[in-house]
Amino acid sequence: MSADTLPRIEAPARRTGGPGAKPKAWGQIASQVFLIVASVLWLLPIAFALYVAIRPYSDTRKYGYVSMPHHITFQNFRDAWTQSDMLHFFWNSVLITVPAVIIVLCLASGVAFVLTRVNVKVNVALLILFTAGNLLPQQVIITPLYRIYLKITLPHFLSSSGLMYNSIFGLVVINVAFQLGFCVFVLSNYMKSIPGEMYEAALVDGASLWTRFWRLTVPLCRPALAALATLLTTWIYNDFFWAITLMSSGNKRPVTSALANLQGQFVSNQNLIAAAAMIAAVPTLVVYILLQKQFIAGLSLGSSKG
Amino acid sequence: MSSASQVHDPAAAEARTEVPARRRRRMRKMTPRDRIVVAVLLGIPLLLDLAFVWFPAIGTVLLSFTKWNGVGSLHTKSCVPNMPSILNNGCVYGIQNYHQAATIYPEFWPAVRHNLIWLAVFVVIATPLGMLFAVLIDRGIRGSRMYQSILFLPVMLSLALVGIIWEFVYSQNYGLINTVIGRNGNDNAIDWLGNPHLNLWAVLLEATWRQAGYVMVLYLAGLKAVDPSLREAALVDGANAWQTFWKIVFPVMRPINIVIMVVTVIESLRAFDLVYITNKGINGLELLSVLVTTNIVGETQRVGFGSALGVVLLVISLVPISIFLYQTFRREEQS
Numbered sequence: 001m002s003a004d005t006l007p008r009i010e011a012p013a014r015r016t017g018g019p020g021a022k023p024k025a026w027g028q029i030a031s032q033v034f035l036i037v038a039s040v041l042w043l044l045p046i047a048f049a050l051y052v053a054i055r056p057y058s059d060t061r062k063y064g065y066v067s068m069p070h071h072i073t074f075q076n077f078r079d080a081w082t083q084s085d086m087l088h089f090f091w092n093s094v095l096i097t098v099p100a101v102i103i104v105l106c107l108a109s110g111v112a113f114v115l116t117r118v119n120v121k122v123n124v125a126l127l128i129l130f131t132a133g134n135l136l137p138q139q140v141i142i143t144p145l146y147r148i149y150l151k152i153t154l155p156h157f158l159s160s161s162g163l164m165y166n167s168i169f170g171l172v173v174i175n176v177a178f179q180l181g182f183c184v185f186v187l188s189n190y191m192k193s194i195p196g197e198m199y200e201a202a203l204v205d206g207a208s209l210w211t212r213f214w215r216l217t218v219p220l221c222r223p224a225l226a227a228l229a230t231l232l233t234t235w236i237y238n239d240f241f242w243a244i245t246l247m248s249s250g251n252k253r254p255v256t257s258a259l260a261n262l263q264g265q266f267v268s269n270q271n272l273i274a275a276a277a278m279i280a281a282v283p284t285l286v287v288y289i290l291l292q293k294q295f296i297a298g299l300s301l302g303s304s305k306g
Numbered sequence: 307m308s309s310a311s312q313v314h315d316p317a318a319a320e321a322r323t324e325v326p327a328r329r330r331r332r333m334r335k336m337t338p339r340d341r342i343v344v345a346v347l348l349g350i351p352l353l354l355d356l357a358f359v360w361f362p363a364i365g366t367v368l369l370s371f372t373k374w375n376g377v378g379s380l381h382t383k384s385c386v387p388n389m390p391s392i393l394n395n396g397c398v399y400g401i402q403n404y405h406q407a408a409t410i411y412p413e414f415w416p417a418v419r420h421n422l423i424w425l426a427v428f429v430v431i432a433t434p435l436g437m438l439f440a441v442l443i444d445r446g447i448r449g450s451r452m453y454q455s456i457l458f459l460p461v462m463l464s465l466a467l468v469g470i471i472w473e474f475v476y477s478q479n480y481g482l483i484n485t486v487i488g489r490n491g492n493d494n495a496i497d498w499l500g501n502p503h504l505n506l507w508a509v510l511l512e513a514t515w516r517q518a519g520y521v522m523v524l525y526l527a528g529l530k531a532v533d534p535s536l537r538e539a540a541l542v543d544g545a546n547a548w549q550t551f552w553k554i555v556f557p558v559m560r561p562i563n564i565v566i567m568v569v570t571v572i573e574s575l576r577a578f579d580l581v582y583i584t585n586k587g588i589n590g591l592e593l594l595s596v597l598v599t600t601n602i603v604g605e606t607q608r609v610g611f612g613s614a615l616g617v618v619l620l621v622i623s624l625v626p627i628s629i630f631l632y633q634t635f636r637r638e639e640q641s
Contacts, residue, residue, distance in 0.1 A: 007626075032448070035453045038439070039456040042515065044482075046471060048471075048474055065477075066480075066486065106349040110351065113347065124635055132631060137621070139355050140363055140366055141366060142598060143362075143612050144409040144602075147609065148361075177357070177359050180354065197407075213347070213354055217527040233461060238463070240465060242467045256467070272472060277467055281463055284464070288459065292455065296526075299317040299523050303528065303562055
């Protein structure tokens with residue numbers, strides 16, 4: 001929006017010219033220089049890790065890591081992938097992230113609908129309850145949560161350990177419970193912007209509450225749901241804390257927290273660690289390239305309260 | 307709408323006088339099926355939120371007054387002083403956990419100090435830097451979209467990954483910095499992540515690298531929502547860019563400023579992943595969040611003590627949370 005309006009604002013200012021024009025030009029140059037320097041600094045760590053990853057170990061040992069490339073290879077990626085069983089960890093991430101995102105969005109849109117469109121007496125209090133829950137630092141709840149997870153038994157098909165602790169199911173549950181608050185907050189703000197006339201019209205047609213929710217509200221919330229899905233996928237995929245604390249064994253962990261183990265496994269070969277790290281970044285980079293707009297829209301929806 | 311409903315209503319003629327009452331009732335009274343739908347839509351998530359977020363949060367507070375190693379059961383008897391800890395288990399310990407944390411737990415005050423430094427760096431450097439990025443990009447200079455994409459890139463990466471990526475930059479013998487400044491020998495290498503006087507600052511640079519992009523994206527959204535006519539008016543009145551921002555734009559963005567304040571404080575309390583992936587949060591990288599974790603998942607479980615540390619985090623985090631909730635929901639309570 002401001003991208004179209006800003007040049008229009010600046011145009012007359014420039015036309016007035018005179019002494020005012022010069023500082024503006026200098027300001028432009030200074031901004032450009034500052035942003036270019038920042039961009040280079042921001043890319044440098046990632047570029048360097050990528051550079052380490054595409055060079056063979058023999059090369060870097062001989063010439064050092066900060067040196068001209070003598071050979072370029074993708075062998076590190078192949079080795080990191082096969083030697084660390086990354087496919088397995090990626091599959092764990094999928095098993096946690098996909099159900100968690102779907103369940104959070106279903107539950108949150110239900111709550112948001114009830115809290116915005118049905119006159120429940122305590123709806124503001126409930127909205128506060130959900131929102132505040134998401135703002136707590138995870139460490140505030142981890143101690144009892146850890147004990148609870150050790151106490152709850154699960155049927156064998158949900159958890160091979162027989163406990164909520166150390167199970168994929170357990171991680172889905174905590175990710176769902178913890179992200180609920182944020183989604184409820186965002187979706188209820190979004191649903192408030194749906195004009196009331198639409199619901200009155202639906203009522204006239206005799207639409208039941210469920211129909212008003214599922215056939216009217218959810219389709220209208222599609223942009224918000226898409227943005228939230230992108231955001232949540234990234235967040236849950238990137239989660240490190242829950243997986244480290246609520247899972248004991250390495251082989252059930254999702255890929256993000258398994259990286260810590262890989263670091264130990266490849267401790268003598270930094271090139272392989274770099275390659276594994278780059279592989280683990282691929283899903284988020286795909287989101288970054290294809291769905292950046294959605295991701296940013298999700299963040300903005302959460303921060304801008306109408 | 308009322309006329310339309312009368313047309314549809316078969317008993318319209320006799321119901322006409324009753325219409326206002328009916329409409330009111332329609333909002334309140336739902337069919338039994340509607341009630342079940344409400345109960346399910348609200349009930350399941352509420353139960354989940356209460357059971358796995360709020361119940362543990364209250365549990366942390368209660369457990370912080372006990373002494374418990376996680377084995378055996380909790381009871382309401384007070385702990386007996388001067389008894390071996392094996393016999394004093396699951397008992398009520400009063401404020402002893404807090405007292406011990408503040409007096410004899412060597413990691414506590416360093417952790418508090420590190421958390422405060424973390425917060426200070428976020429407040430003084432990361433957040434203003436992100437705001438500056440946003441303001442510059444929002445002015446629509448050439449290449450702004452590209453700058454935004456680049457500065458935003460670290461936000462996508464998990465903190466664990468950020469920690470690993472930066473290890474190549476900081477490494478003693480092969481790292482980017484030491485090689486460039488020529489300090490990668492065995493005798494003169496700078497141990498950025500190992501030296502307890504340096505490593506907190508090194509990790510804070512990593513954290514700032516990511517946080518600034520996050521703040522930038524949030525702030526950009528806020529800036530785009532500012533009514534452009536406000537700025538035009540300021541320009542007509544002869545305000546320069548600096549004045550326009552501080553006198554016009556910044557006050558209008560009060561809600562987003564509060565969101566960013568909350569994000570800044572909460573993220574610095576939550577800080578965990580980076581130090582954990584670097585060295586598991588020891589030797590200069592102690593943080594409250596790490597201490598909570600090591601006291602419950604370590605070999606010696608001190609559930610009560612770990613909870614007391616968690617309560618410290620809870621109390622601090624309640625300040626920004628309350629401000630945010632007050633600012634956000636004040637209007638709704640009034641209406």
